[in-house]
Amino acid sequence: MTFDSLPMAPADPILGLTEAFNKDPNPNKINLSVGVYKDAEGKTPVFRAVKRAEEQILQRETSKDYMPIQGSPAYAERVQTLVLGVNHPAVVERRVATAHTPGGTGALRVAADFIKQMLPGRTVWLSDPTWPNHPNVFKAAGLPVQIYPYFDAAANALDFEAMTAKLRTLPEGDVVVLHGCCHNPTGIDPTPEQWQIIGDIMTERNLLPLIDFAYQGLGDGLEEDAAGVRSLCRPGRDVLICSSFSKNFGLYNERVGALTVVAANEQGVQAALSQIKACIRANYSNPPAHGAAIITTVLGDPELRAEWEAEVAAMRERINGMRALFVDTLRAKGVQRDFSFLKRQRGMFSFSGLTKEQVETLRRKYAIYILASGRINVAGMTEHNVGALCDAIAEVLCS
Template identity: 60%
Template structure:
């Protein structure tokens, strides 16, 4: 049977990493895959994570399976992080959470649920969006459509076009929204715009699916849930996919969650019963270690405060690189306007570089950027900035 198999095309992002690893150039730079790096180019383990792991090692007494929805304490801290302690959604038990293997796993479970339980629903993705959104939902059997998002002339949000797009989405369809740090553009709506989006979705009777992978990397842990909180004021039903890869550095531990927000507790439990079946048919139950780490840190007042500071340090370094990048390009005499990158938030920015320019950066300078021009700002360091900007000057 295998003789007929043809080689699959490489993943547009992870495939670049494989090419990067094989590149013998000692000065190569990887700005493609979404992994945070410190000023020395390492992906560190947070001190709070190390402390939590020490406690887990000392206290853990079983490696038995978790339930299909994971550990209750983990699910509880996920909801508190999303909505804030004492929020009406939590107190009324209108939310139900399932621990999932990463944010990607949560998205796939959501896609499987939507395809099976709401087979006529299409999912609407921003133009542009994370490249894997299309493949995840397509693999789950959903039809993907697009709504307007980025204004290519300003490299900012085209909010009027976005609203007009939302008005065309049929009742019963699903819209994927990025909770903060939009990937790949780094462009987010304002709180006032989030409120308008919520009104439109309520009027259209469109179900929001919020991809919340970067909480804390825009303006702060609590500040970054502003958009989500504006939405839940307007919309009663929602799906939320969250991840702790970036803000906890738990990339290889695959730690995420799918949260259902429903009209009431009974409805939330009913929807979760269908989600549990999708989980059972896929991976049965989630991995434990990453979830234990998150639960230990967020359940301890001192560790949680220290984690807030560590996330603030990550956020600060990324924003410093944004400013240094634009400043260095100007100093080198680059005429193209990159100022919008300073206003964007999170690990990624839409640079405006063309596919041809990206190809030249890779082939001539061993600088790896996704073909769309999306750059991982967290991959920039003070030591590689001069070479990076010199190369960009040569290709633009």
């Protein structure tokens, strides 16, 4: 057999659409499909704080020696403070370890390998819906994957009752994947009170939370967005946290993320870290240095940190501003359907409620690219394109 007899793999539903967008000759095309932040000019620029950190790194770097398997201790410490806050009891009690991974996807895959190898028999539960790559990552590691209810399409809100009713039935020890904030694709997060209840169920049922934390700072603020994650890190509980810094540092192609283990005790964290290092060694051996060096530098320098925080705040305000502008423009153009739920949701994504057929018409007739599920990236909207976008949506809703 030679490779020409192999079947073609289907294109990735998100990245495949971007390929089609890039080939589209229409000068007024609009891409609301991919999960990348765009500024008011439709660009994805390098953060100023990142550029300044890179200048420092260029000056001081003297070697390209390998990184430790789990990355640098300084990076681990800064990530833990960002995710868990200053002096979190788990950090003080030395119950936390962080491995630097290639992106948030790398963190998820290392976590999946760790679960598969060390916690046999566990099923991974994903929200319905979730980021389309979640099932791929966990299945690739050989784990069984199931879904729990999350989205109430009629109300465009969290179906908390159905969600918690299902979580209460899960077998002891199973893994529950939760989005730390800015749920992808719905933009709907639990309230602080709901996070408490989720935490109670995790404890009562002895479930293992795996928190995917890819958008810290893009919802309500760096601290506010971490409230759910922190509320699950309770005494005596094990938690896995997968951070991505692709969005909130704009470091997409540097591939920088982190897997943080919060364990019930110091013995647990040391054992888990040793196994996580074994998973990493057998996968990519050790992480790429540059992205983590940038984050360590920015978070360790008060001036750069303040500049970065201001840049994240500007992103967040632009996203929330575009949500409001989109809803108001649709209304001004006479669209009767109520899209006001978009203003209540957070992060780059929301479900628009557009059907597969409407999405298809938008692409064919207007070169507007939206995922078949109706998920839109609000950050793909600008003050320049929102008028044309709303005209097109008004037309497809009427036809």
